[in-house]
Amino acid sequence: MAKDLRITFLLDFYGDMLTDKQREVIEAYYNEDLSLAEIATEKGITRQGVRDAIKRAEQQLLEMEEQLGLAKRFKNVKDGLAKICDCALLIQEINSRGVNNPDINVNIAEIVECAQELALEE
Amino acid sequence: MAKDLRITFLLDFYGDMLTDKQREVIEAYYNEDLSLAEIATEKGITRQGVRDAIKRAEQQLLEMEEQLGLAKRFKNVKDGLAKICDCALLIQEINSRGVNNPDINVNIAEIVECAQELALEE
Numbered sequence: 001m002a003k004d005l006r007i008t009f010l011l012d013f014y015g016d017m018l019t020d021k022q023r024e025v026i027e028a029y030y031n032e033d034l035s036l037a038e039i040a041t042e043k044g045i046t047r048q049g050v051r052d053a054i055k056r057a058e059q060q061l062l063e064m065e066e067q068l069g070l071a072k073r074f075k076n077v078k079d080g081l082a083k084i085c086d087c088a089l090l091i092q093e094i095n096s097r098g099v100n101n102p103d104i105n106v107n108i109a110e111i112v113e114c115a116q117e118l119a120l121e122e
Numbered sequence: 123m124a125k126d127l128r129i130t131f132l133l134d135f136y137g138d139m140l141t142d143k144q145r146e147v148i149e150a151y152y153n154e155d156l157s158l159a160e161i162a163t164e165k166g167i168t169r170q171g172v173r174d175a176i177k178r179a180e181q182q183l184l185e186m187e188e189q190l191g192l193a194k195r196f197k198n199v200k201d202g203l204a205k206i207c208d209c210a211l212l213i214q215e216i217n218s219r220g221v222n223n224p225d226i227n228v229n230i231a232e233i234v235e236c237a238q239e240l241a242l243e244e
Contacts, residue, residue, distance in 0.1 A: 013190065016189040017189060067138040067139055068139065077240050080236050084206060090225075091229045094225045101216060103212075104213050107209040107210075107212050110205070111206050114202050114209075118198065118202040118203075121195060
């Protein structure tokens with residue numbers, strides 16, 4: 001069973017909408033990297049039962065993203081924040097090659113800190 | 123029945139998770155500003171039926187936000203983007219009072235454009 005990397009990302013957004021049992025199984029598989037057999041032993045269910053539970057949970061996460069598109073919105077924000085950081089660091093470099101105005105550097109530091117903080121929140 | 127302003131915001135995030143009927147009624151009330159009586163006439167249900175449907179939909183939106191907290195995450199991003207814009211405009215002002223380096227202005231424009239675009243997406 002191939003692991004779909006989008007699922008890890010979607011789990012972060014919509015995981016709390018799954019049932020406790022679904023979430024436990026899919027997190028064991030995607031976040032703790034346990035095998036189907038290991039999860040089956042741990043949960044006292046069959047390997048096929050684990051596989052079915054994961055498939056159902058994956059389907060639900062993908063449907064939620066199709067309906068709400070919030071993971072995509074956050075991805076866009078993250079990409080934009082990285083671009084903002086790049087621009088700020090360019091300004092810093094240009095400034096340091098010229099008059100190196102400290103007031104400009106203070107504001108650059110604030111932009112970079114703010115962008116990095118927001119990117120981490122996700 | 124008091125209108126809860128958070129609901130308009132949550133509708134934008136989670137509206138697509140409601141049933142079509144729920145969404146129609148709550149959007150008529152919150153986004154089109156129709157009265158309960160007007161919605162009742164339009165949908166061919168009682169005023170009390172409209173009120174109940176809105177209450178249930180509100181409850182569902184609030185529960186989804188409690189579980190997922192995505193509206194709050196976006197609100198934080200929006201606040202951060204506004205702060206980034208402020209800092210960029212300050213750098214522009216400082217730059218214009220000094221050497222007014224055009225390369226700095228190009229990067230400031232890019233930061234502001236990027237931050238505003240991201241803020242609008244929400």
